Amino acid sequence: xxxxxxxxxxxxxxxxxxxxxxxxxxxxxxxxxxxxxxxxxxxxxxxxxxxxxxxxxxxxxxxxxxxxxxxxxxxxxxxxxxxxxxxxxxxxxxxxxxxxxxxxxxxxxxxxxxxxxxxxxxxxxxxxxxxxxxxxxxxxxxxxxxxxxxxxxxxxxxxxxxxxxxxxxxxxxxxxxxxxxxxxxxxxxxxxxxxxxxxxxxxxxxxxxxxxxxxxxxxxxxx
Amino acid sequence: xxxxxxxxxxxxxxxxxxxxxxxxxxxxxxxxxxxxxxxxxxxxxxxxxxxxxxxxxxxxxxxxxxxxxxxxxxxxxxxxxxxxxxxxxxxxxxxxxxxxxxxxxxxxxxxxxxxxxxxxxxxxxxxxxxxxxxxxxxxxxxxxxxxxxxxxxxxxxxxxxxxxxxxxxxxxxxxxxxxxxxxxxxxxxxxxxxxxxxxxxxxxxxxxxxxxxxxxxxxxxxxxxxxxxxxxxxxxxxxxxxxxxxxxxxxxxxxxxxxxxxxxxxxxxxxxxxxxxxxxxxxxxxxxxxxxxxxxxxxxxxxxxxxxxxxxxxxx
Numbered sequence: 001x002x003x004x005x006x007x008x009x010x011x012x013x014x015x016x017x018x019x020x021x022x023x024x025x026x027x028x029x030x031x032x033x034x035x036x037x038x039x040x041x042x043x044x045x046x047x048x049x050x051x052x053x054x055x056x057x058x059x060x061x062x063x064x065x066x067x068x069x070x071x072x073x074x075x076x077x078x079x080x081x082x083x084x085x086x087x088x089x090x091x092x093x094x095x096x097x098x099x100x101x102x103x104x105x106x107x108x109x110x111x112x113x114x115x116x117x118x119x120x121x122x123x124x125x126x127x128x129x130x131x132x133x134x135x136x137x138x139x140x141x142x143x144x145x146x147x148x149x150x151x152x153x154x155x156x157x158x159x160x161x162x163x164x165x166x167x168x169x170x171x172x173x174x175x176x177x178x179x180x181x182x183x184x185x186x187x188x189x190x191x192x193x194x195x196x197x198x199x200x201x202x203x204x205x206x207x208x209x210x211x212x213x214x215x216x217x218x219x220x221x222x223x
Numbered sequence: 224x225x226x227x228x229x230x231x232x233x234x235x236x237x238x239x240x241x242x243x244x245x246x247x248x249x250x251x252x253x254x255x256x257x258x259x260x261x262x263x264x265x266x267x268x269x270x271x272x273x274x275x276x277x278x279x280x281x282x283x284x285x286x287x288x289x290x291x292x293x294x295x296x297x298x299x300x301x302x303x304x305x306x307x308x309x310x311x312x313x314x315x316x317x318x319x320x321x322x323x324x325x326x327x328x329x330x331x332x333x334x335x336x337x338x339x340x341x342x343x344x345x346x347x348x349x350x351x352x353x354x355x356x357x358x359x360x361x362x363x364x365x366x367x368x369x370x371x372x373x374x375x376x377x378x379x380x381x382x383x384x385x386x387x388x389x390x391x392x393x394x395x396x397x398x399x400x401x402x403x404x405x406x407x408x409x410x411x412x413x414x415x416x417x418x419x420x421x422x423x424x425x426x427x428x429x430x431x432x433x434x435x436x437x438x439x440x441x442x443x444x445x446x447x448x449x450x451x452x453x454x455x456x457x458x459x460x461x462x463x464x465x466x467x468x469x470x471x472x473x474x475x476x477x478x479x480x481x482x483x484x485x486x487x488x489x490x491x492x493x494x495x496x497x498x499x500x501x502x503x504x505x506x507x508x509x510x511x512x513x514x515x516x517x518x519x520x521x522x523x524x525x526x527x528x529x530x531x532x533x534x535x536x537x538x539x
Contacts, residue, residue, distance in 0.1 A: 031505070033506055180323055181305070183306060183307060
């Protein structure tokens with residue numbers, strides 16, 4: 001028993017050190033800077049929803065959150081990807097305490113919405129990427145999946161914070177293994193809430209627009 | 224204590240004196256003008272003074288650590304400057320390996336060559352080897368979209384942020400008869416003159432500025448600020464002759480060259496910022512903007528200062 005307890009403590013310590021190392025590395029490469037909303041961030045558990053273009057996305061959001069909010073935040077990620085190897089499972093589960101959901105509908109053993117509502121009920125915030133997959137296109141945003149609607153329909157009091165992550169796709173494009181140091185910004189918008197009787201399409205459109213409003217104009221566009 | 228460290232100590236005490244005076248003035252201004260709420264100009268001034276304290280202490284620590292400290296400090300400056308520069312340029316996925324090698328191969332090699340005192344390769348490594356190898360790495364991916372623009376921008380980023388910046392610590396490699404063991408003071412001379420010139424141009428401009436000198440590039444720069452700043456920085460440079468191998472007159476001439484190059488460096492880098500549609504290079508230094516905002520004048524004056532001194536004074 002004592003041995004097992006020691007092992008668990010050891011694992012938790014390694015996870016803590018690994019988390020600090022990942023954040024330090026992310027900061028050294030990206031010099032990431034947060035831009036906060038006028039209304040400030042909600043102090044109660046909430047849902048941060050962000051654009052998704054790189055595996056490092058949730059790390060940047062996690063790194064810039066103030067410590068007391070960071071400890072509440074759990075990224076929502078695809079179980080298929082993060083449980084592929086022992087190392088990635090350790091990083092996903094132990095280091096970042098991710099809510100791992102199964103994306104393929106046919107093979108699901110657990111309902112993703114239920115996993116997320118449970119996490120919220122336990123007092124956690126979620127970092128969510130409603131595009132569902134990394135955006136490799138020239139479009140700034142892919143159409144949102146409906147999961148986020150079903151989630152807030154089940155927990156309508158939870159606030160949604162739009163988060164635009166800028167430049168990280170250039171730091172490490174899909175398929176590359178060496179990151180290029182570039183300055184990244186993470187812009188948080190004012191919190192939103194679902195309104196009573198708001199339909200799925202209207203809601204998704206509204207939160208997509210709120211997220212897009214945070215994206216900067218392209219460089220050198222002369223604007 | 225040898226003469227180099229006692230001169231350095233005198234210099235550091237003098238700089239601390241100036242900074243304490245600046246901090247007191249900043250405090251008084253803040254009490255007078257923004258006691259009942261923020262005043263953007265005064266707050267920016269105080270943020271700048273605070274950042275100066277940090278910068279002076281960092282450079283001081285590097286000097287205490289010796290050659291390795293100076294090299295590490297400027298290698299870090301090059302890294303942060305290159306990061307700011309590359310953030311703003313046109314790159315495509317095909318440039319990924321070229322950019323990665325700029326950061327993780329070219330930059331370390333350039334500073335290693337300084338450490339190894341391999342002047343022959345140091346002086347041509349980026350203009351020759353990097354210049355030819357970077358476009359080769361990019362072209363292998365077969366993406367021709369804006370190709371010339373992309374390779375030119377990467378090369379320019381390397382020249383400014385790594386090649387030119389590395390000429391500040393390169394001053395340590397010079398061998399000047401009768402000046403052995405004191406080369407670190409040449410770095411102090413260069414940095415003090417060029418930064419004071421920037422500050423004095425700003426101060427003279429604020430006090431007497433009427434005529435804009437380059438309205439399209441930098442609306443805050445004025446003829447009065449330029450003339451006042453260059454003359455006063457040149458005089459200060461001449462009065463610092465005792466830390467250099469130069470006579471007072473020579474020190475004044477070199478300070479004049481440094482301030483002119485610094486001024487034009489600021490103009491060129493402003494034009495690049497305008498072109499890219501940004502106001503500052505980044506946010507690394509509070510009140511100043513990015514690192515390149517503080518380093519632009521040093522970067523332009525360092526290679527010229529280095530080569531003038533090397534040509535007329537150095538044996539190596």
